[in-house]
């Protein structure tokens with residue numbers, strides 16, 4: 626077992642889906658996996674392993690923010706041998722052409738987090754998706770005729786920005802949406818030679834103010850989850 630995950634090596638599949646919310650991990654396991662077995666309840670950060678189309682796959686919550694997902698990604702890779710880490714989560718649109726309910730596949734993840742500034746002493750590291758997972762996700766979306774956008778996203782350390790209009794600068798330079806974890810996941814995976822990808826569903830828009838209801842979030846998440854499950 627590791628400090629934050631009460632499992633033994635072999636309990637967790639090489640490929641894992643990582644929603645921020647542990648209750649969404651429970652919903653994914655109960656909705657999509659055959660014979661899901663819970664492998665973690667420490668801090669109620671539920672994790673499950675089961676099969677999908679006869680392939681073994683795991684799903685576990687990560688919490689919100691780069692520090693939290695970095696803890697779980699580190700331990701999943703270094704203690705349990707996980708090789709493919711796929712974040713599935715919600716994001717806020719920064720651009721008119723990115724609509725609520727759209728799917729965004731993150732090629733890269735900018736950040737305002739201090740962690741990489743410290744790590745690279747102020748130089749600009751570029752957290753980047755693993756090409757193979759990225760290509761498989763694009764192919765799966767095209768096969769399923771799911772419309773998606775792909776590009777740069779922002780992993781912000783704050784949900785409530787002091788200056789609401791700060792998103793406009795990011796949008797001006799092509800950032801599609803904002804969430805709070807992808808840059809941390811991509812950096813930790815690269816550090817430990819693992820593969821990572823973030824697939825996001827736009828749940829709200831800073832441009833129009835539109836928000837999805839919690840019921841809509843559940844149904845619109847299906848497309849994102851079904852793409853991610855094809856990566857097992």
Ligand SMILES: Nc1nc(Cl)c2ncn([C@@H]3O[C@H](CO)[C@@H](O)[C@H]3O)c2n1
Nearest residue numbers: 645689715716717783784803804805
């Ligand atoms: N900063 C931020 N802003 C907006 Cl508009 C978001 N929409 C969804 N999220 C995601 O949902 C959680 C916050 O509700 C975080 O895990 C984050 O990744 C957002 N995070």
